[in-house]
Amino acid sequence: MNYAYLNLDNIFLALHELRSLIHGTEKEYYYGVALYDGSEKVAEKSGTIKKSGVVLAMSTDVKDIVDQLRGHCFSVDIDVPMREYKNYAKGVYGEVVSSIKTSKKCDKLDLIVTEGMIIAGKRASEKDTWSLISHSKRPYTQSGSLNPELGRVMVNLSESSQQILDPFVGTGTIMIEGKWLGLNCIGSDIDPSMVYKTLFNLKHFNYDCEILQADATFPPMRETESVVTDPPYGRSFSPKGLSDLYEEFFYSVVELVRGKVVFTTDFKFDWRDALKSSGFKDIQIHTIYEHKSLSRAIYVVTK
Template sequence: MLYLEILGNLPEMARDEVKAMLELSGGEIAGQDYLFLKLDADKRAFHYLNRLGLSHEYGELLIEANSLEELLEKAKEIEWPISGTFKVDTETMANCKYNVIDLPRKLGAVIHGKGFRVNLSKPDTLVRVYCGEKLYAGIRYRFFDPKDFERRKAHHRPFFRPISLHPRISRALVNLTKAREEILDPFMGAGGILMEAGLIGLKVYGVDIKPEMVEGARLNLEHFGVKDYELRLGDATKLEELFPDKKFEAVATDPPYGTSATLAGRARDELYRKALRSIYNVLEDGGRLAIAFPTSFDGEAEAEKVGFKLVGKYYQRVHKSLERYFYVFEK
């Protein structure tokens, strides 16, 4: 059994991202306690869990308890898979029911009593205790360092455009498509979604109607070490012409939200409708589309008219003039 802590800013989207990755690896979510997920999965899931964008960490779940006393008793009975030195660290969630102030010391004493050495500054193994409706203890395997995503934000790229999804969200959109090998972004802009897809080993295809965006995306992909890409200058409403003999496994994209002046002279809603139709035509049967639309556009209804089936829908308020939904559709 594994545990995983998701981030709290888009929790439903984060949970569904985990679910999608587990479906690729033969696992499932076995339970949830606030932002803490219990995963019925094994090491086969690590490859896909390592792709996650909206998660904090994951590891091996060793103990689940309904009291401090029960947790400490179970800690005495189990074999702790600790390498080298260790430290106990507590995560007190918003729904924590227990007083865990002294728990790191008490649990640390139990583990130390089994012959393991404590190192509070640079431990080899981090023992994590989560406090929610229940208490959980485990060994951390992977921490998703926010700095890894922050360094790929728009202002750190060689080709800079201020309007761009956060890299964590871009990564989540890619994962929600359940792509295994490749992905298309027909409104690639500066290439933020393609960067995240390429960094997890997917072949990436990008389209933009502006030549400067195609060249800029190329600069960004190369800068961050993404080599397996194919970029084309073209129209997102005419993908069948750009890829006449190609069907894509998955599509993830963030279309422009601006006025017609910023949309190559076309009305926004009509652009969205035509793009949805074109994406549907180049997507494999069973393939997924992850896409963002402002709330003023009924993405669900328009996608269903084309033939898509809604899989997920997540609301985000960016600022007072922009509220949007992230959608996941399946063909």
């Protein structure tokens, strides 16, 4: 069995990303950590999973943990997602460290103390923060652009194995994350300046995606595995104009997508009725607080 230590700022989104990456569901959940079967290296591809690995021992009694680990060599990290267990965790850490050999050259051992449970696991991967920081420094960006972490999460939520389409490509955040994850990426935008900026940003990272100038309500292809996108929802659109744009977009993509559609919007808008009218049945929504004037809603929908 494997463990995934989750971002506590949005646990439900992190769980959804984990389920998308393992194409299944967790076997057990304790606050901040999910136990699952599948790849032990899910964290390295994720935006909300801090680290993951293989469970070595698990118990409410520290003596059971010590018996399993005694004599082995580890470099130990301890995580306590629930504040009320801080003092208890200090004792757990002391007993475990006194029973093993410790060295920075040895495997990393994660001790996670939560809900009275002690989970000891050998770390296999961590979130790739370096690539996210690098992608945040792309040459072109603009106010309201997705951050790379959220773009990566959205691509993962699509569960794509081959290809994504972004018909509102903007400055290319989703294309960059899709390509980094190894997917074929096709993007379009009605604004030629956005096409130029996306191509420039992709070239900066030596990434290759197909980027076209096209209206999002008339996609430049007949079929795609999934759609991952960040449509406009700013002040430049009247409420009526925004509603028309989204409804036309929903009707256009429902015909061409084989899998999921993942998109963001201002949480103040509710697109569930419009999605159902255009043919989507399964609708999941996550709300992400950005700052005092914007909270985003992430929609994950299927036909």
